Amino acid sequence: MKETVIVKNLKKTFVLSRKQRALNKSKEKKKVAVEDVSFVTYPHEIFGLLGPNGAGKTTTLRCIATLIKPDKGEIIVDGLPLHEEIQIKKRIAFLTNELKLEDQMTPAYAFRYYAKFYDLSDAIIEERKEKLFNRFGINEFEEVKIGDLSSGMKQKTSIVVSLAHDPSIIIFDEPTNGLDVITARTVTDYLKELRDEGKTIIISTHIMGIVEKLCDRVGIIIQGKMTLCDTVENVKKLSPNQDIEDVFFDLYQQYGGELT
Numbered sequence: 001m002k003e004t005v006i007v008k009n010l011k012k013t014f015v016l017s018r019k020q021r022a023l024n025k026s027k028e029k030k031k032v033a034v035e036d037v038s039f040v041t042y043p044h045e046i047f048g049l050l051g052p053n054g055a056g057k058t059t060t061l062r063c064i065a066t067l068i069k070p071d072k073g074e075i076i077v078d079g080l081p082l083h084e085e086i087q088i089k090k091r092i093a094f095l096t097n098e099l100k101l102e103d104q105m106t107p108a109y110a111f112r113y114y115a116k117f118y119d120l121s122d123a124i125i126e127e128r129k130e131k132l133f134n135r136f137g138i139n140e141f142e143e144v145k146i147g148d149l150s151s152g153m154k155q156k157t158s159i160v161v162s163l164a165h166d167p168s169i170i171i172f173d174e175p176t177n178g179l180d181v182i183t184a185r186t187v188t189d190y191l192k193e194l195r196d197e198g199k200t201i202i203i204s205t206h207i208m209g210i211v212e213k214l215c216d217r218v219g220i221i222i223q224g225k226m227t228l229c230d231t232v233e234n235v236k237k238l239s240p241n242q243d244i245e246d247v248f249f250d251l252y253q254q255y256g257g258e259l260t
């Protein structure tokens with residue numbers, strides 16, 4: 001099957017501002033966020049990037065989404081190199097907690113506003129809006145200001161807005177973080193539906209249970225390095241108890257992580 005995303009030997013370093021250095025209590029002027037990360041994804045799968053906080057997951061996803069430039073390595077998205085930024089953006093959804101919709105907008109307004117960037121006809125926009133708002137139970141609230149919505153409803157609005165253009169590659173950074181169980185379930189069920197339709201889903205998470213329940217394949221990132229990448233089934237087989245957590249802690253110690 002053809003690869004949808006190829007990440008080869010990705011490296012990304014940030015130059016730290018004086019304020020960041022003070023906060024980190026560090027004299028280092030640079031922070032290597034991603035040292036060496038490689039993986040590929042295919043249609044019809046949910047790929048999980050699993051790793052502790054600070055491992056480099058968000059940085060990797062931001063590079064794929066063309067928001068920041070890698071220092072080294074190669075990334076191909078749907079056959080396109082990263083400098084084809086506009087074409088790539090048409091093919092992907094990218095959602096992270098850092099992206100916030102304007103409080104003054106309503107869900108209906110936000111959806112139409114962002115969908116317009118993709119040159120979709122009004123008829124298509126309305127059709128997609130109907131379908132997604134129904135699926136996520138947003139209809140009732142579509143004319144309420146986003147600032148007045150519950151956090152779950154805000155998150156669901158961000159999700160549907162990110163999917164307005166029906167992208168074939170969906171990149172969600174910690175998609176269920178901060179969601180109540182019901183909303184989290186709606187989101188994970190929908191991601192499975194999109195997978196079954198043939199889309200590529202890439203998520204990041206620090207929660208092993210999410211990988212076990214949701215992902216087909218997983219890449220384990222520790223301190224900026226891809227330490228293992230395989231099907232969830234094969235990763236579990238590496239532990240006598242079929243436990244992904246055991247495999248993770250073995251890798252964590254092997255790759256210099258400290259257990260406190």
Ligand SMILES: Nc1ncnc2c1ncn2[C@@H]1O[C@H](COP(=O)(O)OP(=O)(O)O)[C@@H](O)[C@H]1O
Binds near residue numbers: 031059
């Ligand atoms: N813009 C930035 N400037 C400086 N350091 C950063 C920046 N973004 C991330 N980092 C650092 O890079 C490391 C990896 O961050 P990140 O990719 O957000 O990890 P994760 O998503 O796995 O928690 C962390 O140590 C983080 O503090």
Ligand SMILES: [Mg+2]
Binds near residue numbers: 057058059173
């Ligand atoms: Mg992150």
